[in-house]
Amino acid sequence: NAGVTQTPKFRVLKTGQSMTLLCAQDMNHEYMYWYRQDPGMGLRLIHYSVGEGTTAKGEVPDGYNVSRLKKQNFLLGLESAAPSQTSVYFCASQRQGFMNTEAFFGQGTRLTVV
Amino acid sequence: KQEVTQIPAALSVPEGENLVLNCSFTDSAIYNLQWFRQDPGKGLTSLLLIQSSQREQTSGRLNASLDKSSGRSTLYIAASQPGDSATYLCAVHSSASKIIFGSGTRLSIRP
Numbered sequence: 001n002a003g004v005t006q007t008p009k010f011r012v013l014k015t016g017q018s019m020t021l022l023c024a025q026d027m028n029h030e031y032m033y034w035y036r037q038d039p040g041m042g043l044r045l046i047h048y049s050v051g052e053g054t055t056a057k058g059e060v061p062d063g064y065n066v067s068r069l070k071k072q073n074f075l076l077g078l079e080s081a082a083p084s085q086t087s088v089y090f091c092a093s094q095r096q097g098f099m100n101t102e103a104f105f106g107q108g109t110r111l112t113v114v
Numbered sequence: 115k116q117e118v119t120q121i122p123a124a125l126s127v128p129e130g131e132n133l134v135l136n137c138s139f140t141d142s143a144i145y146n147l148q149w150f151r152q153d154p155g156k157g158l159t160s161l162l163l164i165q166s167s168q169r170e171q172t173s174g175r176l177n178a179s180l181d182k183s184s185g186r187s188t189l190y191i192a193a194s195q196p197g198d199s200a201t202y203l204c205a206v207h208s209s210a211s212k213i214i215f216g217s218g219t220r221l222s223i224r225p
Contacts, residue, residue, distance in 0.1 A: 033213065042203070042217035058212070090157065092213070103148060103205070103213055107157040 003027065006091050006106035013081045013113045021076040021109050023091030029104075030096035032074035033058075034066060036087040037108075043090060049074055050096070081113045116141045116208040120216035128224045129196060135189040135219045137204030142182045145207040149178050149189050152201045152218070161202075162189070194223045 007022040023032065030051050035043040045058030049068040063085060065077045074093075078085060091106040117140045127133050137147070146165045150158040162171045162178040164187070170179040177190040191198055204216040 035215075040217065043205075043215040045212065045214070048212065094213075101146065101207070102160055102163045103207075104160070105150075105158040 004091055004093050004104050004106040006089075006109050008109060009107065010110050011112070013078075013111065015081060015083060015113060017081050018077070018079050019081065019111075020078075021089055021091075021111075023074045023076070023093075023106060024072055025074075025091075025093040025104070026072065027093060027095070027104065028071070029093035030071070031094040032068065033092040033094075033103075034064070034074065034076045035090045035092065036060065036085075037090060038087050046076065046089075081111075083113045085111065086113045087111060116144075116206060116212075116214045118204060118206050118214050118216040120202075120204055120219050122219060123217070124220040124222070126222040126224060127194060129194060131194050132190065132192050133194055133221075135191070135202050135204075135221070137187040137189070137216055139185045139187075139206045139208075139214075141208060142185050143208075144182065145209075147178075147180055147187050147207070148205045148213075149176075149187075150203040150205060152203060154200075158203065191221075196223045196225050199223045 004025045033048045034046040037043045047066040052071040055066045067075045089109045092103045094103045119138045148163045149161040164171045164180045175192040180187045201218045201220045203218045
């Protein structure tokens with residue numbers, strides 16, 4: 001069972017560069033999320049998706065875009081990276097519905113913008 | 115807007131002690147609450163999930179309780195071990211499609 005897989009695991013970007021983080025899940029979950037984790041601030045929701053072809057803004061969406069073209073994949077894009085986007089990014093997925101809907105997380109992507 | 119708070123931010127106890135981690139939330143209209151463990155530089159490992167209709171869940175030495183009316187959850191760890199040292203995160207499934215996290219409690223168990 002792969003669960004939730006994030007690619008890449010580490011990346012260093014220069015200010016202004018762009019990149020895409022990939023999240024893939026093999027559990028046929030409807031809901032997917034992108035979070036960022038910064039010291040002392042916990043995990044903050046960037047964007048989320050309730051199904052293929054849908055996306056919505058979370059708590060801190062500025063500077064990021066997302067796409068959910070396939071149910072199993074949720075992409076997070078940085079069009080013009082800034083040092084403030086240095087963080088650890090986590091993807092999660094969850095089955096639709098609200099009973100026994102445990103959220104599963106990937107291992108994270110550590111991004112440094114210099 | 116749902117806010118989730120975890121107190122204390124850090125806790126250090128000697129091995130063998132029983133301990134309680136606290137989580138509070140401002141909006142009692144939740145679907146469920148999930149406790150996670152995070153080791154340094156690692157991802158999140160799910161420990162326990164409590165449905166909104168439940169009062170507690172148990173897994174081994176861990177017991178999580180939920181009191182929706184007061185907006186509180188506790189994670190009880192019995193007979194703590196050095197391997198329990200990690201950051202513990204509380205997450206509230208607060209509305210359709212949203213999971214809100216507390217900032218965590220960093221736990222250190224002294225041998």
